[in-house]
Amino acid sequence: MKKLLFGALALGLMFSCNNDNMSSQNEMDPATTPSVTAELNRNCFSEEIRQEDLQKSPELRQRFTELEANTEMFSKNTQLGKVLTDGTVEIPVVVNILYSNDAENLSDARIAEQIDVLNADYSGTNTDVSKIPTEFQSVKAGDVKIKFRLANTVRKATTTTSWVRDTMKKSSSGGIDATSPSNYLNIWIVGKVVSTDGRTILGYATFPESAGLWNDGVVIPAPYFGKTGAVTNFNLGRTATHEVGHYLNLRHIWGDAKCGDDLVADTPTQTSENYNTPSYPLYNRCSGKNRSVMFMNYMDYVNDAAMFMFSAGQKTRMQAVVASTGARSGLRVY
Known part of the structure; x- marks a missing residue:
């Protein structure tokens, strides 16, 4: 188990979202893991x-x-036991769609479908919650007590087919300005996002220290948003679940470093990210002991069908952010 430490950890180190593929029942050393180019893997650059x-x-x-x-x-x-309220909040969501063709101009039904996925995943009522291994039942989050409500959809036609960091968030660069980012979760839907080194990005988000700033929110390309019509392996709406986790102050479960720290005590340390659809148990190589990792956590990189839980410690981190004293206290409380 990891200790809940932060100190100079994030300020002193530069982490990255790596491009490794876990292909065996023991986690592989990232230095020796072959690159996978034939199949799209989850990739974000939030950290x-x-x-x-x-x-x-x-x-x-x-x-x-x-x-x-x-x-x-x-x-x-x-x-x-000093937190006396149940902490339930409802987050109003504004979906900003920038489309260059009909396929990118997602339907109202698909947007509603994605909101439903968020509500199920964050309340622990997702249909695949029964897949959580017995080993992790004692630390599952259950209901995170964060709900989502679609407040508005903003649509804008564009000739841009591929976007780089944050350009979609400025009307001056052809994008859509955020709607009151202190009070709404803004999600931008675009055709494609690429990193500066050419990687295809499934999504990214700002963390809560950016609360209320012009670029605050989540970006997800249209092929990975919602369920109906989304691409294979990423068609259960879990890209949004993952990225909203960042928005609510969750780090990647491997801590963005070999055997890193995600600042959550009840998520086992793991060597690196996992991809595709691993089989349980999958063991890490961090402590010299065979210890299974929580690859089914929403904050790993596995396919949508392989992720289906938050931990209790992650719930606490998210609740801290939306509490009355938290960085995202401007989101609606009821």
């Missing part, structure tokens, strides 16, 4: 962007420090 922004901005570094200090205090108070 990469976060680290770049933290390096550049003293204000964001201060926000980050306060965010993690508040999260640690909230966690301690929760353990002591």
